[in-house]
Amino acid sequence: MTDTAAEPPxxxxxxYTGESGPIFSLGFRTAVLTLITFGIYRFWAKTRIRRYIWSxxxxxxxxxxxxxxxxxxLLGFLVAVVxxxxxxxxxxxxxxxxxxxxxxxxxxxxxxxxxxxxxxxxFLALLPFILFAQYRARRYKLARTRWRGIRFxxxxxxxxxxxxxxxxxxxxxxxxxxxxxxxxxxxxKYMTDRSWFGDAKFELGGRWTGLYRAMRxxxxxxxxxxxxxxxxxxxxxxxxxxxxxxxFVIWLIVGVVNYNVQSFAYTTSHTTLENGVSVDSRPQTxxxxxxxxxxxxxxxxxxxxxxMVFGGIFAVLFSGLFQMLEADGPASWQAMVAPAFxxxxxxxxxxxxxxxxxxxxxxxxxxxHYIATLRVENVAAIETIRQRAADExxxxxxxxxxxxxxxxx
Amino acid sequence: xxxPARFHDGERxxxxxxxxxxxxxxxxxxxxxxxxxxxxxxxxxxxRALRGQSDARRIVVTRAEDTGDESLQxxxxxxxxxxxxxxxxxxxxxxLFARDTRPGTRRKVALWLGGAAAAVAVMLxxxxxxxxxxxxxxxxxxxxxxxxxxxxxxxxxxxGAREIGALDCTEPAGRAALDAxxxxxxxxxxxxxxxxxxxxxxxxxxxxAAPGGQVxxxxxxxxxxxTPEALAAVLAHEIGHVVHRDPTRAALRTAGSVGLLGxxxxxxxxxxxxxxxxxxxxxxxxxxxxxxxxxxFAHRMLAEADISPAAIGEMFARFREIGGETPGAxxxxxxxxxxxxxxxxxxxxxxxxxxxxPLLNDAQWQALQGICGADDQ
Numbered sequence: 001m002t003d004t005a006a007e008p009p010x011x012x013x014x015x016y017t018g019e020s021g022p023i024f025s026l027g028f029r030t031a032v033l034t035l036i037t038f039g040i041y042r043f044w045a046k047t048r049i050r051r052y053i054w055s056x057x058x059x060x061x062x063x064x065x066x067x068x069x070x071x072x073x074l075l076g077f078l079v080a081v082v083x084x085x086x087x088x089x090x091x092x093x094x095x096x097x098x099x100x101x102x103x104x105x106x107x108x109x110x111x112x113x114x115x116x117x118x119x120x121x122x123f124l125a126l127l128p129f130i131l132f133a134q135y136r137a138r139r140y141k142l143a144r145t146r147w148r149g150i151r152f153x154x155x156x157x158x159x160x161x162x163x164x165x166x167x168x169x170x171x172x173x174x175x176x177x178x179x180x181x182x183x184x185x186x187x188x189k190y191m192t193d194r195s196w197f198g199d200a201k202f203e204l205g206g207r208w209t210g211l212y213r214a215m216r217x218x219x220x221x222x223x224x225x226x227x228x229x230x231x232x233x234x235x236x237x238x239x240x241x242x243x244x245x246x247x248f249v250i251w252l253i254v255g256v257v258n259y260n261v262q263s264f265a266y267t268t269s270h271t272t273l274e275n276g277v278s279v280d281s282r283p284q285t286x287x288x289x290x291x292x293x294x295x296x297x298x299x300x301x302x303x304x305x306x307x308m309v310f311g312g313i314f315a316v317l318f319s320g321l322f323q324m325l326e327a328d329g330p331a332s333w334q335a336m337v338a339p340a341f342x343x344x345x346x347x348x349x350x351x352x353x354x355x356x357x358x359x360x361x362x363x364x365x366x367x368x369h370y371i372a373t374l375r376v377e378n379v380a381a382i383e384t385i386r387q388r389a390a391d392e393x394x395x396x397x398x399x400x401x402x403x404x405x406x407x408x409x
Numbered sequence: 410x411x412x413p414a415r416f417h418d419g420e421r422x423x424x425x426x427x428x429x430x431x432x433x434x435x436x437x438x439x440x441x442x443x444x445x446x447x448x449x450x451x452x453x454x455x456x457r458a459l460r461g462q463s464d465a466r467r468i469v470v471t472r473a474e475d476t477g478d479e480s481l482q483x484x485x486x487x488x489x490x491x492x493x494x495x496x497x498x499x500x501x502x503x504x505l506f507a508r509d510t511r512p513g514t515r516r517k518v519a520l521w522l523g524g525a526a527a528a529v530a531v532m533l534x535x536x537x538x539x540x541x542x543x544x545x546x547x548x549x550x551x552x553x554x555x556x557x558x559x560x561x562x563x564x565x566x567x568x569g570a571r572e573i574g575a576l577d578c579t580e581p582a583g584r585a586a587l588d589a590x591x592x593x594x595x596x597x598x599x600x601x602x603x604x605x606x607x608x609x610x611x612x613x614x615x616x617x618a619a620p621g622g623q624v625x626x627x628x629x630x631x632x633x634x635x636t637p638e639a640l641a642a643v644l645a646h647e648i649g650h651v652v653h654r655d656p657t658r659a660a661l662r663t664a665g666s667v668g669l670l671g672x673x674x675x676x677x678x679x680x681x682x683x684x685x686x687x688x689x690x691x692x693x694x695x696x697x698x699x700x701x702x703x704x705x706f707a708h709r710m711l712a713e714a715d716i717s718p719a720a721i722g723e724m725f726a727r728f729r730e731i732g733g734e735t736p737g738a739x740x741x742x743x744x745x746x747x748x749x750x751x752x753x754x755x756x757x758x759x760x761x762x763x764x765x766x767p768l769l770n771d772a773q774w775q776a777l778q779g780i781c782g783a784d785d786q
Contacts, residue, residue, distance in 0.1 A: 017464065018463055022463065038674075039674055051461040052462075053463075055459070055461070055464065056463040056464075061415075061424070062415075062417070062424070063462070065459065065469070065486075067478075067480045068479065069480075071510075071514070071518065074518070075517070078521040078524070079521065079525075081528070082524060082528040084672055085525075085528050085529050085669050085672060085673070086532060088668045088669055088672060089532045089536065089537055089665045089666065089669045090540070090665070091668075092667075092668040092669075093537060093540050095664075096660070096661055096665075097544040097547070097548065100548060100553075100660075101547075101548055148417040148422045148423065148424065148486070149417035149422075149485055149486045150417075150419075150421070197422070198422055382422045383421065383422060383423045384422075386421055386422075387421070387484060390477055392479075393479065
């Protein structure tokens with residue numbers, strides 16, 4: 001679109017202004033609160049982090065707003081727990097029984113496989129709920145997002161999504177990934193076509209075959225690996241077996257990241273709002289990988305320093321204890337308090353800092369890149385869009401919280 | 410007080426360039442703009458600002474109003490960047506960041522918290538144990554035995570065995586004495602399992618039962634037992650667990666409760682530790698019943714084999730000498746019921762007119778104590 005000479009009426013580039021310091025501090029403080037409330041604060045923690053991230057993103061001079069509350073997330077979680085506690089408890093006990101009666105101690109490879117299958121059935125039994133939860137979580141996030149005071153929203157259609165997703169993903173799996181673009185496109189379309197900004201509906205254009213460009217670096221290593229091992233078997237060439245797998249596996253990992261980034265770019269760029277507003281997205285796979293690696297290295301270094309500091313204090317206190325032991329014979333338990341305290345404190349500090357650091361140094365930079373490479377065309381047409389009714393949100397994203405679906409933010 | 414601002418009316422996705430000012434009555438905020446049909450008047454006491462925004466230079470103001478949505482605020486937004494006006498609002502409006510909640514919210518939260526806790530508790534303490542009991546009875550015997558072998562193999566590795574059977578103590582004379590002891594206990598019993606009693610070479614003072622008739626005595630226990638009767642009492646207690654299918658039930662119940670607890674605690678930092686503590690508490694509450702029942706079984710079994718049930722009390726008294734009883738606060742974490750109560754129960758279980766018959770002679774007892782080889786004696 002940029003190669004045409006005439007610019008569209010009025011395009012706007014969204015901006016992201018979030019900084020590492022504030023989000024690290026927010027992430028760390030809320031993690032401490034979560035720890036000392038035995039996990040209850042996690043709903044408020046996520047809400048506060050979202051509020052910061054949403055309000056750091058701006059389009060055409062207006063910042064986004066997240067209006068969700070920790071309380072409604074807690075209530076939604078309780079609803080989901082009541083249901084899932086019963087379901088999961090029953091499923092797991094029955095499946096364990098099935099696993100045991102199939103084979104206590106697997107004697108043949110067949111029995112071992114049957115037993116493995118019975119245990120992994122827990123995941124399959126939960127799969128519909130995981131997919132249901134993914135749709136619900138997205139609906140909740142959209143329903144709690146506003147821009148210029150106008151609500152986003154999404155239709156209630158989570159079960160329809162869950163069944164379709166099972167079908168499409170099964171198809172993709174059975175074809176060794178050949179039909180993955182179909183699954184990605186149709187499922188994205190299912191969600192996009194049910195999303196709204198105010199009274200204007202989103203729509204996903206394009207074609208599912210358009211995703212093969214993004215998929216090629218997944219398919220080449222997958223089929224390369226299969227063909228290579230067949231060839232190696234026929235030709236009896238040992239060096240093929242030594243060289244091919246590592247090359248293809250690294251290729252595949254990069255390919256999967258590339259597919260995630262570029263399928264997002266394709267589907268986002270083909271998304272339009274009813275009244276002529278359209279979006280263009282050009283994230284770079286290389287930049288995403290680079291930011292991820294730089295962030296991970298920085299986190300390892302910082303955590304390493306933290307471990308060294310606490311480890312040093314611990315060692316000093318502990319060696320003091322040993323000297324005392326040698327000098328005075330039996331040590332009292334009081335002497336253990338200081339080293340134990342430093343040890344526990346150091347352990348907690350590292351765990352909590354790790355979460356907050358990954359938010360500040362990996363999640364946010366990558367998110368910022370996605371936003372910086374976004375462009376909204378014909379933004380003036382938005383002005384005619386009207387408010388939509390509030391979505392009471394039923395159980396918020398309780399199922400996603402209970403099943404740990406939904407990732408970093 | 411007067412300042413420029415950007416206004417969104419909450420009805421259209423439009424920006425109104427407006428001017429905000431303190432009204433003449435000094436109780437309202439007046440919003441005026443050429444694109445607004447009429448000036449808006451917001452009572453100062455209703456003004457609210459968005460919390461937790463990333464841009465501190467700017468303040469986004471709205472008004473408290475029950476519109477039926479999650480926020481209890483009007484959808485209209487007023488973005489003020491004017492420093493003086495922002496500071497004036499922050500200084501004079503104590504309610505600016507008030508958290509409005511709908512009446513009845515507390516009741517709703519309490520109700521759902523109670524409901525969720527009740528559902529989880531019913532699952533953990535009623536449904537899962539019942540189901541585990543039923544399923545344990547339904548499990549085919551050969552499968553239970555196979556499962557038990559996996560469990561003992563794991564236990565063996567845990568105790569440091571490089572390969573299966575490496576810890577087995579098989580001194581023939583000791584083995585014969587142990588078989589004599591088992592035979593005596595089982596003589597008048599009719600149980601569904603073929604007992605497989607083994608001894609592991611490790612200094613731990615313990616014994617355990619695994620599904621399907623596997624009983625393991627650990628060397629430390631045999632060495633610490635002062636009489637053959639005391640050791641037989643522990644053996645009878647473990648046979649009680651086997652007969653009641655306690656290990657199988659525990660395995661099934663844990664499978665159900667681990668997933669459920671994982672759900673409740675989520676994956677926050679420290680969540681795994683919480684899960685472990687909770688699982689331990691639940692196990693403890695079950696095993697108290699299981700231990701008491703195994704004790705009762707052992708009392709009967711010992712009496713029927715002409716061994717005094719008081720022998721079990723003897724063993725517990727020895728345990729207390731070695732380890733000390735778990736003090737009050739930690740008692741709930743211990744899987745064995747209070748030793749005192751168990752010693753009393755053992756005393757009370759001696760039938761009237763009971764005549765004990767010796768269990769092993771001195772030579773047999775010495776052989777049994779040396780079942781793992783002479784070097785450790």
